[in-house]
Amino acid sequence: MRLKLTQLLHLVEEMPAYRQLVDELEQKNGTAKAVVLEAAKPYLIAALYQSLRLPMVVVTAQPEKCRKLYEQLLTWSDPSQVKLFPEPDALPYERIASDASTELERVQVLSALADINGEAHAPLVVVSAPALMQKTTPHGDFISACHTVKLGMNIEPFHLLRQWEAMGYRMENMVEMPGTIGHRGGIIDIYPPTSDLPVRLEFLGNTIESIRLFDPASQRSLTSASSIAIGPAIELLTPLLSNRAELEQVLGSINLSGCSAEIRQQFKQELAMLLDKQRPHNMQFYAPLFNKDSILNFLPPACLLVLDEPMNIEQAVDDLEAQASQLRTEKLERGELSPDFPKPYFTWKELEPQAPAATLYHGKRQSRG
The missing domain is CATH 3.40.50.11180 (Rossmann fold)
Structure with missing residues (x-):
């Protein structure tokens, strides 16, 4: 102790x-x-x-x-x-x-x-x-990604999932670790890095009907909440939040002329992944x-x-x-x-x-x- x-x-x-x-x-x-x-x-x-x-x-x-x-x-x-x-x-x-x-x-x-x-x-x-x-990560990008989800909020579930994936959350079948999200039917699970427990959102249409903290081991709901703050799941946010034109401007400026053929190919493959919002x-x-x-x-x-x-x-x-x-x-x-x-x-x-x-x-x- x-x-x-x-x-x-x-x-x-x-x-x-x-x-x-x-x-x-x-x-x-x-x-x-x-x-x-x-x-x-x-x-x-x-x-x-x-x-x-x-x-x-x-x-x-x-x-x-x-x-x-x-x-x-x-x-x-x-x-x-x-x-x-x-x-x-x-x-x-x-x-x-x-x-x-x-x-x-x-x-x-x-x-x-x-x-x-x-x-x-x-x-x-x-x-x-x-x-x-x-x-x-730039402070402005970090702050702009943060938001609060509230009971009774009207929002399309798939919009939330896309938003959270752009903040670095990974889609999983079962949410057990911080930085992951899951989706089945009218339920979305998310485990924010700042939360002691994962959170379960239940939707009726596009309306959030309940917000509950749950046990990641048993997956059973524990307590209700009226709102939950959601922040980024990863430190390197900008390439996931930027649009394609912004990414092309940054990634296209890299001079590969001095690189070996093998490294040049590796750069091109990985830069193409970043351009497609892959990690x-x-x-x-x-x-x-x-x-x-x-x-x-x-x-x-x-x-x-x-x-x-x-x-x-x-x-x-x-x-x-x-x-x-x-x-x-x-x-x-x-x-x-x-x-x-x-x-x-x-x-x-x-x-x-x-x-x-x-x-x-x-x-x-x-x-x-």
Whole structure:
């Protein structure tokens, strides 16, 4: 059983230095610097999260440290609000299929920051430098895809199914996993990534007569609901949401002249699949053609960004950029990559201006050099 230490967080509020830190962060465009012992960082972060009641993103340099901090914060905060934004499975420019659980976690974090359920529950997100620098789906595309289905709503069932397939949901005979949908007669099942349970919609004609949560194992209905928020099921949304003309403009601009005959053929086959709204097994490889934002673009105006040892984060981003540049050079030399293929990540100089007004720096703030 996990210990619950949230009742100890109020003790730090009696310290003048902590009250001053909170005051500084609550100022308009407030930034602050705090130097604390490594063991005290989870406590301080959880205390600030409780005091400020704002969405918070904590950035660490390395994935290992990120996961450790995430585990610690689960003890100090409400576990339902603490989230981990994982790194992508593939190296830059690598053609492999994404792990479904990794993509699910990333979508859940983006959904929480976008507050698609409208519950105004401020999430506490922990992210490593590799995950921070990875480009993600445009915030506008993500938000525009979100919608709410309500009891009594008039909507054609097949329209809903087409809409959800364009948001990345996969059609299955039985809905048991997040990101899937099913249809039989006047019933549609859907399992949104943000829902603890799948949802069953029963139609009379084009009218939604009932909305029920159900057990994915037994498939039996559990409780009724008056509405359900539906968000994207995948991170790479744009190629599924775009029309053919828009896709042709993006996909037709790729220069394959420097690629080997085998790679050129692979590109053509997979680009044809994307044009037909199909999803290649290595679809994430093509994300840089469409993904333009970072997780920072999903932060609301009132939020807090915590940089845990900023110089180490900057160093980690720079190191990863150097490794990615080397990989790109090698692939270009082997004819495995289009010369104008966009980068799948942001550099530190590109990320810094995206930081929100309220930022807490753990350790030295100044840049290296």
